[in-house]
Amino acid sequence: MSQDLIRLTLKDGKVLTVPRGISAKDALMMAGEDEDSLIAARLNGNLVDLTQTVDHDAAMEGLGFDSEGAVEILRHSAAHIMAQAVKSLFPNAKVAIGPAIENGFYYDFDVERPFTQDDLEKIEARMREIIASGMEFHRKELPREEAIDFFAERNEKYKVELLQALDSPWVSCYSQGDFVDLCRGPHIPDTSYVKAFKLTSVAGAYWRGDEHNPMLQRIYGTAFFNREALEKYLHFLEEALRRDHRRLGRELDLFSFSDEVGAGMVIYHPKGALLRQILEAFEKREHLRRGYQIVMGPTLLKTELWKRSGHFDHYRENMYFTEIDGQSYGIKPMNCLSHMLIYKSKIRSYRDLPLRFFELGTVHRHEKSGVLHGLLRVRQFTQDDAHILCMPEQLNGEIQDIIDFVIEFMGIFGFPYEMEISTRPEKSIGTDEDWDRATRALVSALEEKGMPFQTCEGEGAFYGPKIDIKLKDVLDRKWQCATIQCDFTLPERFDLNYIGVDGGRHRPVMVHRVILGSIERFLGVLVEHYEGAFPVWLAPVQAVAVTVTDAQADFARSVCEELRKAGMRVELDDRNEKLGYKIREAQMQKVPYMLVIGNREVAAGGVCPRRRDGTQLDLMPVQEFAAMVDKECLDATMGRVGLGII
RNA sequence: GCCGGCGUAGCUCAGUGGUAGAGCAGCUGAUUCGUAAUCAGCAGGUCCGGGGUUCGAAUCCCCGCGCCGGCUCCA
Structure with missing residues (x-):
């Protein structure tokens, strides 16, 4: 081959022989690419300008408008x-x-x-x-x-x-x-x-x-x-603006903030509180099913204890302190301390492990004023927090169980998700052996589950490696909710131990984990994801009975009573307004079912449900409607939640 | 915390130095109506809070609180 020619390997595997020193653009045009759609080129994998000259044999690819990058x-x-x-x-x-x-x-x-x-x-x-x-x-x-x-x-x-x-x-x-x-x-x-x-x-x-x-x-x-x-x-x-949870939170009367109360503090109105209660009831049941024990710790703990845990040294800036009877107390920014004390309240045997302590724990963190944002970034929030204490050899199984837990929840709420493992950062404590073992437990748990994951080198917490789960909402925005973190410090600092098979004392391994993360944040994400139109199992109001005229009020009341007895969350709209007006209002409140009650329904003694999407169902007995909604809830939650969770 | 914007009725907003306004929501009355807004009337305000300038401040200035968009932080 002449010295003045070079060989370019194209994307489709064809080889193009071109003069040495040709521009990327000319080479690509010789390869049949359309000049007008080219914007750059990839040369041996690197992005280059079209004017880039090529002096050696190389792999070349044109970059069009639609190309990645x-x-x-x-x-x-x-x-x-x-x-x-x-x-x-x-x-x-x-x-x-x-x-x-x-x-x-x-x-x-x-x-x-x-x-x-x-x-x-x-x-x-x-x-x-x-x-x-x-x-x-x-x-x-x-x-x-x-x-x-x-x-x-x-x-x-x-x-x-x-x-x-x-x-x-x-x-x-x-x-x-x-x-x-x-x-x-x-x-x-x-x-x-x-x-x-x-x-x-x-x-x-x-x-x-x-x-x-x-x-x-x-x-x-x-x-x-x-x-x-x-x-x-x-x-x-x-x-995104239409779905903004701050706006929907007001329009749907879920929650508010007040400058008289202070920044970053959520006030739950009846419907928002109900929504949260439904979530929490669901969580408690799911944790009990999985062998977690529900615990509750105090909000104020002596500052001495925060010193022992290391929070005072590492997290003081974000904590609120107060003094009572000359004693300094700190408001908890995390729930782990009382869980440690519960563990220590008696001698633990290897037969007791794993112990899984779950708490819907309300914490306060002094976030900087500029970062507060609706429900997504607040100063008081409740975590679905748990601490698992187990033997090192149980770690892998525990992690797998938590991953299953997360996957199941994400499925029920309809979120796709991504997983990330974060490894040892520069500033960290614990032995290399601890880190290796824990990191391996996380990696192998994900691998055994067949879960793809990304690795973020050096992004772990200083006290241990972690798995973060990022969920993606309907607009493809990512939110960090669940996290699984190994911790080497707290068992050490609190001198936790258990009596092993050998009769000796051993240090348990500890895992912090949350599934939804902050209930506040998760609610905010849910509102945006569903645009306020919650699935019927979550909707604070599942059905509104709407009378056509005053004449049906008594019957409508009895329908509501019957549905409430069946466990349904139902409201009655018997105001003296035209039907269209009441329908419109229920529609804007995104209530899943409307029960229009006129003389026909009274005469038949049943209801004609209308779905939020406008579909009209046939007349049915009240009990049949309740059974239908119950089934709909169960179907959406893998059989977990029907009517009457609250 | 920092930079910028903003704060008027429950909500959305108009009002830039001279008597605080509109629409929706609310209340009262009429209407009793079949699947996304019936009509009429009424009421509603420490103009975020405090201080200052001015004969006079929602409006201009200072301080604080809160909200919004970012930065930063996120055990």
Whole structure:
């Protein structure tokens, strides 16, 4: 083969012989790719610009609009365009970093005054000009020192700082028009590829995320290859807004917050409290079925005890303290302490293990004011918390049981989920042997269950490795709820032990775990997931009886009474309003069943249920309706919950 | 905690220095009606709290509380 030819292996396995030094774009066009749909290329697995020249044999693949990673390249380029616009409007602005993120991009700027909404509009307008002019992105490689001089000259101290932290002697910069930015690339060929974008918000953000650093101004935006995709995304945002649990919580009269009470404290109204009671009743039954014992500990415990557990040293900032009779007490931020004391209340034998203590434990954590968010981030919340104390050889089985528990619950609520194992972090306690054994127990439990999982190296708690379960709601948003954590410190600090078969004392292994996590957060997620239209087994009000006129009130009352006796949660709407009005209201309250009661029903002595989705069922006796709803509840919960759980 | 925005009737919001408003919800009355809003009338406010500027503050300034969007933190 001639020296001037190289061989490119294409995605479909075909080999293309091309001149050495050809651009990625020309090579891909020779391979039959459509110029208009290409935005970048993959060379030996690495993303590169279309203008990249190829000097050696390689594997090559074109990146089209729909390819994985394509939209990230677009968004990153959009961030550059935004930075160019900002620099042209605010020449004194210093640029920091501007990556693509999930659903969009951002760029951080150091500016004299924060951006306003007006500024965003001006920036958007300038971006549109830049996009319309179709400026090409040019890559330039230069020695790092040269780049430092370049940016230092332009007073771009953040870029200089970034460059100084880099190891490589050569770096790359990209320019479009007069704007030059330090960047690894790749980028879209020219600015006109950004067919649809929007700047969404502006917020303060610390340089490198560290609160000791200066605060920069971050502008968020998003970009797409076509207008429809942007519209779809904006529609998704609207959808999320409609499902917002804070709004639905008010509209459905579930809960509220009050500035007189204080930030981050939930007030449950009757329907919200009922919903929570249903969840809790369900949980208690499920834990008892699985051999957990329900326990209850106090809210206030002496500070001395928090010192012994290590919470005082490691978690004090988040705790509330008070003084009673000259004694310092701390309000519990976790439930483990009394569980430790229950374990220690008598001598334990290996025959007693495993012990599984379950508590719907209400804890207080002093979260920073800026992070509070509806039910999802509060200062007082209740965990479905349990601590399992077992022999090391029982650990694997216990973990498997918990995983089964989680899987079953996620199935009942209709959530897909992902699992992650987090391993030993740098700052941690315990022997290597402990960590290995516990980590292996977690990994093998997941493997034996055939569960796929991700590994997050060094992300474990300082006291032990953990499995986190992230559920995904109907809008594909991820929420952390369940977590399974091994703990080497507490059994040690509280000197827990059991008498083994050999008659000697041994240290039990401890597992902290929650299934729903915080009941508050889980409720918030549930509200958003179902958009407030709870499945009938969870709905605080399962049916509303609606009279057509006053004449049916007595019969309607007797229907409600009968249904209540059967365990149904039912309300009566006998107000002097037109039927349509009452139906509309029940519909907006998302009640699963409406029982319209007019003269026909009175005469027949039965009900004609109407489902929330508008389907109309035939006349049936009241008892038959109750049996039907009971079955519906049981079917949705794998036979666990019927009528009358509360 | 930090940056920015915001706080007016139960809810959604108008009102930018000169007598606090609308729609929905509520109450009263009429209407007694068959599957997503009947009509009329009435009532409803420490304009988040405190301080200041001003002849006069919902409106301007300061402090605090709370909410929203982020950052950060998350044993």
